Each structure stands twice: as C-alpha cells, then as structure tokens.
Amino acid sequence: MNTQCWIGMPVEQLPTPALVVDIEKLDRNLATMADYLARVKTNIRPHAKTHKTPAIGHRQMRAGAVGLCCATVGEAEVMAYSGIPEVMIANEVVDPLSVRRAVNLARQARVLMIVDDPQNVRDIGATARQYGATVDVLVDLDVGLDRCGARSLEALVALAQEVERTKGLRLRGVFGYEGQVQFIADRQERTAKGQDSNARLVRAAKELSGLGMNIEIVSGAGTGTYDIAGEFPGITEIQAGSYIFMDGTYQKLGLPFEQSLTVLATVVSRPSADLAVFDVGLKGISPERFNPSVQGCGAGAIEVKSLSEEHSVTRLSGAAAPKPGDKLHFVPSHCCTTVNLYDSMFAVRQGRVEAIWPVAARRA
Numbered sequence: 001m002n003t004q005c006w007i008g009m010p011v012e013q014l015p016t017p018a019l020v021v022d023i024e025k026l027d028r029n030l031a032t033m034a035d036y037l038a039r040v041k042t043n044i045r046p047h048a049k050t051h052k053t054p055a056i057g058h059r060q061m062r063a064g065a066v067g068l069c070c071a072t073v074g075e076a077e078v079m080a081y082s083g084i085p086e087v088m089i090a091n092e093v094v095d096p097l098s099v100r101r102a103v104n105l106a107r108q109a110r111v112l113m114i115v116d117d118p119q120n121v122r123d124i125g126a127t128a129r130q131y132g133a134t135v136d137v138l139v140d141l142d143v144g145l146d147r148c149g150a151r152s153l154e155a156l157v158a159l160a161q162e163v164e165r166t167k168g169l170r171l172r173g174v175f176g177y178e179g180q181v182q183f184i185a186d187r188q189e190r191t192a193k194g195q196d197s198n199a200r201l202v203r204a205a206k207e208l209s210g211l212g213m214n215i216e217i218v219s220g221a222g223t224g225t226y227d228i229a230g231e232f233p234g235i236t237e238i239q240a241g242s243y244i245f246m247d248g249t250y251q252k253l254g255l256p257f258e259q260s261l262t263v264l265a266t267v268v269s270r271p272s273a274d275l276a277v278f279d280v281g282l283k284g285i286s287p288e289r290f291n292p293s294v295q296g297c298g299a300g301a302i303e304v305k306s307l308s309e310e311h312s313v314t315r316l317s318g319a320a321a322p323k324p325g326d327k328l329h330f331v332p333s334h335c336c337t338t339v340n341l342y343d344s345m346f347a348v349r350q351g352r353v354e355a356i357w358p359v360a361a362r363r364a
C-alpha cells in the first residue's frame with residue numbers, strides 16, 4: 001500500500017479501522033513525564049512494548065530517556081537497529097537461539113538482560129565469551145507480582161554472585177517490577193503497596209552494594225506507579241510504557257496524561273433506533289480488560305455491547321444518533337495489545353495526518 005497518499009488528509013477520511021495517535025497529546029505526555037522526573041531526579045527507560053514503534057522510541061530518547069525496555073529479543077533488535085543506543089530486555093531469555101540473538105545484539109548496541117536463574121547466567125556468559133561480547137545484567141527480584149524473579153534475598157545474592165563470577169557478564173543492578181500494584185484504584189492503597197515493593201527492591205540493592213557489588217541501576221515501575229517509584233529514595237529509573245498513549249484502564253486512575261491513542265471506526269449499520277454497528281472488532285481493538293469506550297458522541301452515549309471479529313455492536317442513549325458512514329474514535333481498555341494488531345499508526349496533528357509510523361516491532 002502506498003501509505004504516502006494519506007499524508008495531509010483529514011483524519012475522518014482515513015480507511016477504517018485505523019490506529020490513530022494524536023501527536024500533540026503524545027508530546028504533552030512525554031513532556032509531563034520528563035518534567036516530573038527532572039524534578040525528582042529519576043531516570044526513565046520507557047517500555048517499548050507499548051508502541052513497538054521506532055519513531056516513538058526516538059521521541060522518548062529526545063525527551064530524556066536513558067534507553068528503552070523491550071519485552072522480547074525481537075523488539076530489542078528492532079529498536080537497537082533503528083539506532084536506540086541502549087535496550088533492556090525486560091524479561092528472562094532462556095532458549096539458546098534467543099540467548100544467541102540477544103548476545104549478538106550486545107555487539108551492536110548496549111544490551112541489558114535480566115536473570116533469575118543461575119544456569120541461565122552461566123549459559124548467557126558462555127555465549128557472551130563465544131561471541132566476544134560483554135552483556136550487562138540486572139538480577140530480577142520478585143517484588144510481589146508473583147511472576148518471574150528471585151523469591152528471596154538469599155536467592156538474589158547467590159544469583160548476583162554467579163553473575164560476578166561469570167566472565168562475559170557485567171552486573172549493573174537490580175530489577176523488580178511491581179505489576180500487581182499498577183491498577184489499584186485507591187491512591188493511598190496504590191502508594192502503600194508500591195512503596196512496599198520499592199522498599200524490597202532498594203533493600204536488596206543495598207544488600208548487594210554492601211557486599212561490594214556494582215549496583216548502578218535499580219529499575220522498576222509502570223505508569224500506575226510512576227510517581228510512587230519516581231520519588232522513592234534509591235529507585236534510579238522507572239519503566240513506564242502506557243503513559244504515552246493511556247487507555248481505558250489507566251484513565252480510571254486520574255493520572256496527568258492524555259488519551260492520545262484511539263481506533264477510528266465507521267458506522268456500517270443502524271439496525272434499530274438504539275443500535276449502531278461499527279467496523280471495528282476483535283481484530284482491530286483489544287477488549288482485554290473490558291469493552292472499548294466511544295469518544296465524541298455529542299449529548300448522548302454510545303456503549304459497546306459486544307465485539308465479534310470485524311464488528312462492534314453498540315447501544316445508543318440520549319441524543320446519540322450516528323449515521324451510517326459517520327466515523328468515531330474508540331478508546332481501548334489496553335493500549336499495548338491494541339497497537340500490536342496494526343502494521344502502522346496514523347500520526348495526526350490538528351486533525352490531519354502528519355506521518356505514518358510503522359509498528360516495526362509488531363510480532364517481533
């Protein structure tokens with residue numbers, strides 16, 4: 001498809017469903033985060049799983065990021081080969097082929113890997129020596145998410161000692177993502193639980209430093225805890241991802257970020273007075289946490305009742321009366337799983353397409 005033909009076009013004329021990002025809102029989100037972190041003197045290594053889009057990764061670097069987090073080796077390759085100088089693969093990498101890819105990438109860019117298993121440490125080290133590479137490593141502590149990560153301080157210390165003993169690896173710090181806290185609606189509870197996780201991570205960092213180990217990086221946090229971890233003494237960087245786009249889930253927390261990402265959809269049927277059917281379904285928007293909401297329907301409301309592969313069936317109330325052919329913006333409940341459905345996104349300024357950004361790390 002010659003996507004250039006959409007440049008300059010009013011957003012309402014785009015073929016739907018279309019993934020749309022409002023550049024001005026995106027940039028304001030970047031600036032809001034950067035201003036806050038400058039005040040509290042904490043770094044950001046934003047999670048690129050949210051956008052999978054080098055054009056946005058480079059915007060984050062220009063806004064002061066120290067590097068990017070990536071969910072997979074493929075995502076890290078796409079970001080590093082686009083010129084991002086430092087990528088953290090923020091998940092354990094264990095299968096031998098993926099380890100070789102990650103270690104090879106460390107010869108092209110600065111790569112940080114996270115580990116929670118001594119054998120994996122030895123395997124990455126052996127591959128690093130074979131490739132003549134040095135890989136930076138953070139040891140992963142479970143801070144309550146109950147996913148990966150060492151389950152005790154003793155296990156973490158043993159792991160860090162293994163990293164220190166292993167030629168080809170360089171211990172850089174500790175990693176602990178408090179995913180279980182991100183969406184807690186009550187601010188006080190979110191703060192208390194976030195601080196508890198942060199305290200566990202910082203305590204571990206101090207323990208390792210006390211043993212003479214090199215702990216420069218203490219990394220955790222997402223969008224829901226950015227300003228809890230951001231000002232927690234000892235946390236050096238946060239990994240927030242969704243703050244750039246926001247979504248229905250994060251909107252409920254009242255954070256100071258704007259909804260910059262939407263899916264534009266067209267009314268394709270008005271089967272009855274209170275129903276409208278749009279041309280976006282499960283293949284165009286993720287209902288992962290709950291159904292999407294619909295923006296800008298005047299005095300009325302449009303509630304998404306159900307989604308099938310290509311359709312959303314919505315119920316109209318009040319004065320909402322969209323006609324077949326009308327286009328409206330849908331807000332997904334989760335931005336990251338929605339972006340992953342598209343090969344590119346339309347970057348829009350003042351209602352007109354300014355650029356089309358490839359979601360280059362999609363499926364990577």
Ligand SMILES: Cc1ncc(COP(=O)(O)O)c(C=O)c1O
Nearest residue numbers: 090177221222223239240241242
């Ligand atoms: C390791 C890690 N860091 C940070 C995040 C935060 O992402 P977000 O800000 O999108 O919630 C996630 C989300 O899943 C994650 O897995």
